[in-house]
Amino acid sequence: MSKQEPDAPTGTQECCPGLLTAPLDEDQAGELAKIFKALGDPVRLRLLSMIASRAGGEVCVCELTPAFDLSQPTISHHLKLLRQAGLIDCERRGTWVYYWLLPGTTDRLARVLARPAGQPLPEPSGAVL
Amino acid sequence: MSKQEPDAPTGTQECCPGLLTAPLDEDQAGELAKIFKALGDPVRLRLLSMIASRAGGEVCVCELTPAFDLSQPTISHHLKLLRQAGLIDCERRGTWVYYWLLPGTTDRLARVLARPAGQPLPEPSGAVL
DNA sequence: GGCCTGTATCGACAACCATCGATGCAATCC
């Protein structure tokens, strides 16, 4: 486990200065889109937040599955997608499998979305909601 | 324009303390998933970064369309999705249509993904990449 | 008015995705 497909770049380019400062090239856009797509589902968002907000840092699948009105294979599928996006990782311990957050990936997204502290933004229509 | 469907919540709940601190409820997850889904496409990510990183704050569609190997209706479609997600807005000025970033939405995502400064994260497997 | 240009919408189609039941595999317990 934790080693099935080389989908999670795990460490590739910490560089990119953010979405909001310079146009992304195709490679950066493709790589980031994979991660955002993984977050683009309510079930996966809830799974991720359940895992990330866990006190001990890790959660057993047996706690995640009953929290949803979905079949066990469906939850397993969503966890796999989150793992392939590099957002979480897991380990089998005896009968059970535990998942935890990989904070590097969420940190990277937060940086990519962050606006460099007081960017001008001449607000042609204002709109800072 | 700017007023076609009430899809962009524009200002709904600045509250939610973040993905990583407490489990999301279904409503929050559904709402956030819509925005992340809009970011889950390389073309839309590049469009957004082209718009956001623009010096004057706004970009004419006539500059965006030729930057891609895609048809004009396809670009228009992607811009519509970004707008429905509350990430950008637009205005027609004469013959041309101009788009700009709504920084409130990206700010909100950045906050949602940010980890509250020195969260423990006992790292059962380390993995801070 | 009529034409041209820029952009949005429509309808169609192929590709992808979320979901399920069935099944397989791993580890424990008897």
Added chain:
DNA sequence: GGATTGCATCGATGGTTGTCGATACAGGCC
């Protein structure tokens, strides 16, 4: 060893999505 439990994988299926050409609409120009 055999039974049981926890989780992953497989195959199928209906719904969603990215893309296109055709078309409609809006505004400027003659």
